[in-house]
Amino acid sequence: MSFRIRPVTNDDFQAVYEMAKLTGGGFTNLPPDRGALVEKLVRSEEAFAREADTQSDDCFMMVLENKDTGQIRGTCQIFGQVGTKQPFYSYRITTLTQTSKELGRTFRAEMLNLVTDLESSSEVGGLFLHPGERAGGLGLLLARSRYLFIRQHRARFGPRLIAELRGVIDEAGGSAFWDAIAGKFFGMNFQEADEFNAMHGTQFIADLMPKTPIYTAMLPETARSVMGIPHPSGRAAMKMLEREGFAFESYIDIFDGGPTMIAQTDQVRTIRDAKQYRFVGTLEDWDGEQLMLSTGHLNNFRACYGYLSFEEGDRVRLDPQSAELLEIREGDTLFAIGR
Known part of the structure; x- marks a missing residue:
């Protein structure tokens, strides 16, 4: 994609x-x-x-x-x-409850404030x-x-x-x-x-x-x-x-x-569950679930779908297409979450 x-x-x-x-x-x-x-x-x-x-x-x-x-x-x-x-x-939208003892009735009026x-x-x-x-x-x-x-x-x-x-x-x-x-x-x-x-x-x-x-x-x-x-x-x-x-x-x-x-x-x-990783390079062969990925600060922010290969610790590799879309470089921080 x-x-x-x-x-x-x-x-x-x-x-x-x-x-x-x-x-x-x-x-x-x-x-x-x-x-x-x-x-x-x-x-x-x-x-x-x-x-x-x-x-x-x-x-x-x-x-x-x-x-x-x-x-x-x-x-x-x-x-x-x-x-x-x-x-x-x-x-x-709120509700105002009013009761009349003489009538023996309770009315609940919906109101816009x-x-x-x-x-x-x-x-x-x-x-x-x-x-x-x-x-x-x-x-x-x-x-x-x-x-x-x-x-x-x-x-x-x-x-x-x-x-x-x-x-x-x-x-x-x-x-x-x-x-x-x-x-x-x-x-x-x-x-x-x-x-x-x-x-x-x-x-x-x-x-x-x-x-x-x-x-x-x-x-x-x-x-x-x-x-x-x-x-x-x-x-x-x-x-x-x-x-x-x-x-x-x-x-x-x-x-x-x-x-x-x-x-x-x-x-x-998405804010709570997105995981943070460190990008260390691309890979030619991959499989598994497609994830939502993002990287970059302010004007350099990019997000796309892509595939990760997990390595030791927080290190990950990306498929070449998503790495190109993200314009990511080795050592950059990457965030990922499942679709």
Whole structure:
């Protein structure tokens, strides 16, 4: 397999822009807007160049590259710390229990509370795989390469990791959840708000969104039925997150009601279980299980699938193709985990 993960560069702009146009809306981290994408690539370049090994408002953007053809076929992102420059809003679904002795009845009312509980978390997001490459485990490579990057740069990320999944959007690109709540206060439809958020951030939410709890019983069934439900295209991503140790803890997106998945960073399976080795050379014959591999610091980060031969202690050899994809040299540190 000639695919690898590496940091995005300015030369990748057109390919990333073409992929952004394929997302179909509701994909805030990959907006089909040239100006917003240029800003994102600049922000990523600054994050990879930042020398201080501390958590900050970084956006690390990486791409899936076919090394043989030079084609860019996917992208993923990691955010070092959310809510540093603008509030990071979520709705939390809670239950209020009330009892009337006179009626002899107890009522449990479900409510939406506008919160910033998840601020200072690190976030994985922006995962998009070109429709022509959705086979061979490439989506898994994109997703888990982010955790290997975090493992190799642990001090740059917080103790909690979140992932926001796109919510249910209708065929016309609208959101029943948005229409039932925020649409009544902002004078714009979901697509307009989503595009504005992608380019300008969430401050307009703080300015106009009502801060009082919302009783979900007051919402139409079309809105209640999609709360915490991922878009059909995101169901596989939700299962991947669950396998890594993420869980839905009743936080949902304020735009489309999609679920926010949460995990303790050090308990994410790939971060916790990846093993560290020292590369000592290549081998011509190999067998056994194909592994997920990564190496390199910041701009030199690379990840791919490959085969290992284990030698004495922490020494390993690689098949020549994966060694070439990783651009690894003898003595370099290598991380590996099973698929």
